[in-house]
Amino acid sequence: MPGGYLAGDQPASEPTAWGSLALSAAGQLEASRVACDWLVACQARNGSVGVNRSEATPAWPTSLAILAWTQWQNASGTANYQRSIDSAIKWTLKTKGRTTDRKPEIGHDTTLVGWSWAADTHSWLEPTALFVRALNAAGHANHERTEEATRMLVDRLLPTGGANYGNTRVLDQYLLPHVQPSGLVMWALARLPTDDSRIAASLDYLDSAIQQPLGAASLAFAILGLKAHGRQSAHYEQKLETAFAGLSSDASPYKLALLAMATQEGSHS
Amino acid sequence: MSNDHSTKRFSEPFIDRRSALAAGGLAAAGLIVAPYARAALTNPSPVFLASGQRYNGPLVQTIRDGLLAAGVRSESLRGKRVLLKPNLVEPSRAIPHMTTHPAVIVAAAEVFRGWGASVVVGEAPGHVRDTETALIESGVGEALADGGLKFADLNYEEVGWRRNRGRVSPLKGIYFPRSVLEADLVVSMPKMKTHHWVGLTCGMKNMFGVMPGIKYGWPKNVLHHNGIPETVADISATLPRVITIVDGIECMEGDGPILGTMKPMGLIAVGADVAAVDATIARVMGLDPTKVQYLAIARRRLGEIQEEQIEQRGEAWQTLRSPFQILDRPHLQRLRAADGELVT
Numbered sequence: 001m002p003g004g005y006l007a008g009d010q011p012a013s014e015p016t017a018w019g020s021l022a023l024s025a026a027g028q029l030e031a032s033r034v035a036c037d038w039l040v041a042c043q044a045r046n047g048s049v050g051v052n053r054s055e056a057t058p059a060w061p062t063s064l065a066i067l068a069w070t071q072w073q074n075a076s077g078t079a080n081y082q083r084s085i086d087s088a089i090k091w092t093l094k095t096k097g098r099t100t101d102r103k104p105e106i107g108h109d110t111t112l113v114g115w116s117w118a119a120d121t122h123s124w125l126e127p128t129a130l131f132v133r134a135l136n137a138a139g140h141a142n143h144e145r146t147e148e149a150t151r152m153l154v155d156r157l158l159p160t161g162g163a164n165y166g167n168t169r170v171l172d173q174y175l176l177p178h179v180q181p182s183g184l185v186m187w188a189l190a191r192l193p194t195d196d197s198r199i200a201a202s203l204d205y206l207d208s209a210i211q212q213p214l215g216a217a218s219l220a221f222a223i224l225g226l227k228a229h230g231r232q233s234a235h236y237e238q239k240l241e242t243a244f245a246g247l248s249s250d251a252s253p254y255k256l257a258l259l260a261m262a263t264q265e266g267s268h269s
Numbered sequence: 270m271s272n273d274h275s276t277k278r279f280s281e282p283f284i285d286r287r288s289a290l291a292a293g294g295l296a297a298a299g300l301i302v303a304p305y306a307r308a309a310l311t312n313p314s315p316v317f318l319a320s321g322q323r324y325n326g327p328l329v330q331t332i333r334d335g336l337l338a339a340g341v342r343s344e345s346l347r348g349k350r351v352l353l354k355p356n357l358v359e360p361s362r363a364i365p366h367m368t369t370h371p372a373v374i375v376a377a378a379e380v381f382r383g384w385g386a387s388v389v390v391g392e393a394p395g396h397v398r399d400t401e402t403a404l405i406e407s408g409v410g411e412a413l414a415d416g417g418l419k420f421a422d423l424n425y426e427e428v429g430w431r432r433n434r435g436r437v438s439p440l441k442g443i444y445f446p447r448s449v450l451e452a453d454l455v456v457s458m459p460k461m462k463t464h465h466w467v468g469l470t471c472g473m474k475n476m477f478g479v480m481p482g483i484k485y486g487w488p489k490n491v492l493h494h495n496g497i498p499e500t501v502a503d504i505s506a507t508l509p510r511v512i513t514i515v516d517g518i519e520c521m522e523g524d525g526p527i528l529g530t531m532k533p534m535g536l537i538a539v540g541a542d543v544a545a546v547d548a549t550i551a552r553v554m555g556l557d558p559t560k561v562q563y564l565a566i567a568r569r570r571l572g573e574i575q576e577e578q579i580e581q582r583g584e585a586w587q588t589l590r591s592p593f594q595i596l597d598r599p600h601l602q603r604l605r606a607a608d609g610e611l612v613t
Contacts (some may be wrong), residue, residue: 005425051483058484117486121494124486126398165396165487171465171596173524176361180399215401
């Protein structure tokens with residue numbers, strides 16, 4: 001710790017945050033703290049956390065840093081990172097994805113505000129899901145930004161279940177679901193009250209999708225999403241074990257962390 | 270990383286001088302004169318077309334012939350780094366005609382390796398963050414493993430900033446991944462497809478896929494907000510050493526670039542002038558390249574799109590023309606050549 005997307009690569013905020021989350025979930029608080037400290041060192045004065053130490057923008061990993069710090073504090077019973085958390089949340093709540101008027105050729109509600117990948121661009125599904133999860137974890141579930149972003153996530157689900165990067169229908173054609181964003185958005189929506197039929201459909205989609213060969217990240221996000229909604233199966237653990245076994249000795253820290261997270265999800269509930 | 274890759278020069282050009290001068294191949298070689306100076310040049314740009322191609326056919330020979338016909342100097346590639354950039358925008362087992370076929374990638378790699386170059390395949394899928402799954406879905410991962418080829422995940426690599434040499438969009442600079450900046454030659458390997466926003470996607474639009482998601486997102490929305498045609502042109506202007514090999518064997522028509530239907534064409538196209546290749550492909554598809562916005566921009570700055578300025582090698586596009594269906598949308602209908610097809 002910290003780690004990068006690829007083995008031997010420069011450390012990056014997202015893999016490091018996922019690593020911290022997996023370690024603290026496994027009770028490895030000292031190792032998790034090292035990762036949390038690294039994220040603090042990446043934090044800009046405005047509270048944001050860039051994609052790595054040399055690239056302060058874009059700053060969507062701020063969401064994951066909030067999650068990592070919050071989980072570490074909850075696990076340790078301390079408030080070591082509260083200043084960093086407060087600063088990051090202040091930046092988060094000021095930061096908005098760009099909206100546009102509704103257009104007939106675009107299926108989703110382009111007026112709903114979430115978070116974007118890069119500054120001054122449209123809100124997309126994965127960064128919004130990460131910020132929703134982070135704000136919930138940090139005690140801001142009822143903030144108007146969290147609530148609107150949650151509506152945005154549901155709005156971006158495909159009618160038959162699942163989601164892609166965040167488009168539903170373009171030029172009268174519904175687009176294809178992808179496993180990773182579908183799993184991530186299910187993980188983000190897990191603790192939120194919604195009875196939208198697309199949730200169950202999305203979980204069914206994920207259950208089906210993991211029967212096919214997948215990369216480690218997609219598999220991990222799918223199982224994170226499924227477990228977060230209470231779906232448990234020995235088959236999930238078998239899939240994860242196989243994925244772990246498939247990682248080489250110089251495995252990506254990012255994939256390793258995600259698989260560990262998926263393994264841990266639900267084990268303490 | 271080095272400060273300004275655009276100033277890098279090589280002892281030998283990768284393409285012959287006539288082709289370089291003629292075809293905007295200066296842009297491909299990054300040599301001799303700046304890309305903008307080529308507007309004053311009058312020699313036609315060579316574009317190679319071959320029909321009757323199959324994924325299980327002699328693609329190595331066809332691609333080798335195409336590169337030589339396009340003016341590539343094989344002897345100058347010894348020891349050079351070649352990056353093959355296929356289109357893996359959103360791979361799906363159910364839609365193999367969306368993405369560049371593995372057989373074309375492996376064949377191109379074999380040609381460049383045979384000429385003594387080191388070859389890496391790289392892509393920054395635009396719609397999916399999990400590149401490993403993209404490689405599985407497309408079949409490219411397995412093919413690369415079988416061929417002993419390395420893959421560079423351009424979405425997550427270290428990046429370097431370069432001044433926007435096109436200055437068509439408001440972007441002052443463009444971030445490129447390390448593998449792109451370090452390559453001596455980048456080979457755009459698009460799938461021949463319609464595109465429901467800009468008409469067609471071929472060699473130039475395919476280069477959206479070298480832009481790192483870690484800076485631009487998934488989708489690469491920074492580019493969209495700064496104008497798709499404008500940023501397509503800017504990327505080509507800023508990356509000077511690009512040639513194109515088109516997988517036009519099983520193509521996509523209708524609602525491309527993701528959900529269109531398969532159209533068998535059996536084509537391979539090769540050229541060192543990215544604009545000339547795209548313009549030729551547009552003509553084969555029944556589109557008027559002068560009406561395609563990014564090609565119209567390219568005409569002024571990057572290469573040739575006028576028919577009389579493109580020298581057809583291999584087969585003539587007129588004999589291969591087979592209009593692609595396009596959506597019944599005003600912004601697409603206006604791109605059709607006189608007898609282009611229409612989906613209603």
